[in-house]
Amino acid sequence: MxxxxxxxxxxxxxxxxxxxxxxxxxxxxxxxxxxxxxxxxxxxxxxxxxxxxxxxxxxxxxxxxxxxxxxxxxxxxxxxxxxxxxxxxxxxxxxxxxxxxxxxxxxxxxxxxxxxxxxxxxxxxxxxxxxxxxxxxxxxxxxxxxxxxxxxxxxxxxxxxxxxxxxxxxxxxxxxxxxxxxxxxxxxxxxxxxxYPMDRENLTFTVQACDHKQEKLSYMKVLLKKFDVPTMIYFSSKKEAEVVADQLSRDLPDLRIAFYHGGMDGMDRTLIQQQFMQDQLDVICCTSAFGMGIDKSNVRLIIHYHLPTQMESFIQEVGRAGRDGESSVSVVLYAPFDEMLPQRLIESELPNMDQVESLLFMLEKKYQSNIKTIDKHEMMMYLQLSEIQWRFIVYHLENHDILKESQILPIYNQKEMFLSKVETVINERYTYKFKKLNEMVAWVTATTCRRKSLFRPFQTSTKKPKYACCDYCGFDFTHWEPLYETKKAATIKDWKTDLAMLFLQSNSN
CATH class of the missing domain: 3.40.50.300 (P-loop containing nucleotide triphosphate hydrolases)
Structure with missing residues (x-):
């Protein structure tokens, strides 16, 4: 050896x-x-x-x-x-x-x-x-x-x-x-x-057209009732993930369902993640905050309630299914005007030029007043900047030697050049991101093999599917026979109770 x-x-x-x-x-x-x-x-x-x-x-x-x-x-x-x-x-x-x-x-x-x-x-x-x-x-x-x-x-x-x-x-x-x-x-x-080729032979792709979000919910109830397998449902909205998790829990009492997103307390997120990994939860309603660190081998269904903003994110999320090589399915639920939510998310990521100019003006005034340090939280609140928008501006301020480790440096005559370059970057990023979103929408609405069109931007060919390929190549759920596994005896329906028990145990030690 x-x-x-x-x-x-x-x-x-x-x-x-x-x-x-x-x-x-x-x-x-x-x-x-x-x-x-x-x-x-x-x-x-x-x-x-x-x-x-x-x-x-x-x-x-x-x-x-x-x-x-x-x-x-x-x-x-x-x-x-x-x-x-x-x-x-x-x-x-x-x-x-x-x-x-x-x-x-x-x-x-x-x-x-x-x-x-x-x-x-x-x-x-x-x-x-x-x-x-x-x-x-x-x-x-x-x-x-x-x-x-x-x-x-x-x-x-x-x-x-x-x-x-x-x-x-x-x-x-x-x-x-x-x-x-x-x-x-x-x-x-x-x-x-x-x-190496990114497509996996055991994954099947399908898109379900829906007229509205209530139809999405009805479709998921039927699917989850028929196939009681480990499932991840992806949302672009934290609130929607919570609401849908609550509705599914009430209508499907035999399933153990929870939500997960970045706005939750760290301890809560850790507990939910561990329960799902240990087969103590059946369905996770989650945002993209859940998944990158998940190496659970038996996820059988990945449902996208909302459209991802790009195909790369979609492939990452779908790739959490079927890591044991068994048949697993990706379902995208698509309704008219679904692209509007990812559009709004993209538009909210970057600052507008009024915010950039206002921040630069504030830095100039502070420097002239012999105030050389910045108060991040004060400026973010005053200019209504998100954390992401703040990081973006600070990165470019540092690149142009206007800011260094929260210390304001003299701006001199580079103000116009700085604003021009930042505006160019913002426009380029928007153009790129909307192009990526349009690719995602084109894939969802295409009438050709989904596997080939999904992986075409990444590689020259695709592997022969081990099970079914996609809805355009003949797949439908009436013929799907996923591998079922015996659920663990330890069932934890109320994660809040379990969290309280963890605290009691840690306090007693």
């Missing part, structure tokens, strides 16, 4: 690698920078977890979600890999200081793109031997970096400060354009590419 396969078996219990894993790992072990695009659920994390065991020095992994980091750390520790840590906002200050002071003892270090900008952490990393810099879910550089999380665009500076270690970028939904973005913003044009 080769050393690679020995590590694979000893730590992960597998005798063979999945498609793409071994080729990526071998290049990483040979100190090459690599871009790997593999299907969802294909075990991308092994591509850096095994190198962290075999290489000298430490591996740092940039991960987008705290829950994803925590889950991977727990899983690795249960497999006997102890030298792993996640540095995030969950950790108390004293504990974080202790971890950073002893950072060199860890072989695998998880951090968010925001956390890795932390001066104390960055200084400590500079003193260490880093064998690999990993960007997990690397499509976030292109998908989130421009608005939601501009710290993704700053990773190139972090890599340079760390002495330019080898870089591994991993994704499941990187189109050729997104791949170019990744190489551009990481400044790694010579990355070796390992690009």
């Amino acid at each position: 080769s050393k690679l396969k020995e590590v694979l078996y000893n730590y992960f219990g597998h005798h063979t690698f999945r498609e793409g894993q071994q080729a990526i790992i071998e290049d990483v072990l040979n100190k090459k920078s690599v871009l790997g695009v593999l299907p969802t659920g294909s075990g991308k994390s092994i591509c850096y977890q095994i190198p962290s065991i075999m290489l000298e020095g430490s591996v740092i992994v940039i991960s987008p979600l705290l829950s994803l980091m925590e889950d991977q750390v727990k899983q690795l520790k249960t497999k006997g890999f102890k030298d792993v840590v996640a540095i995030n906002s969950f950790i108390r200050r004293n504990e974080k200081k202790k971890i950073i002071n002893n950072l060199s003892r860890y072989k695998l270090i998880y951090a968010s793109p925001e956390m890795v900008q932390n001066k104390q952490l960055l200084e400590r990393l500079k003193q260490m031997r880093l064998s690999l810099f990993v960007v997990d879910e690397a499509h976030c550089i292109s998908q989130w970096g421009h608005e939601f999380r501009p710290d993704y665009l700053k990773l190139v500076d972090v890599i340079a400060q760390l002495g330019n270690p080898s870089v591994l970028a991993l994704s499941a939904t990187a189109t050729p354009d997104v791949q170019k973005d990744i190489l551009k913003y990481l400044n790694t044009p010579d990355m070796k590419k390992h690009i």
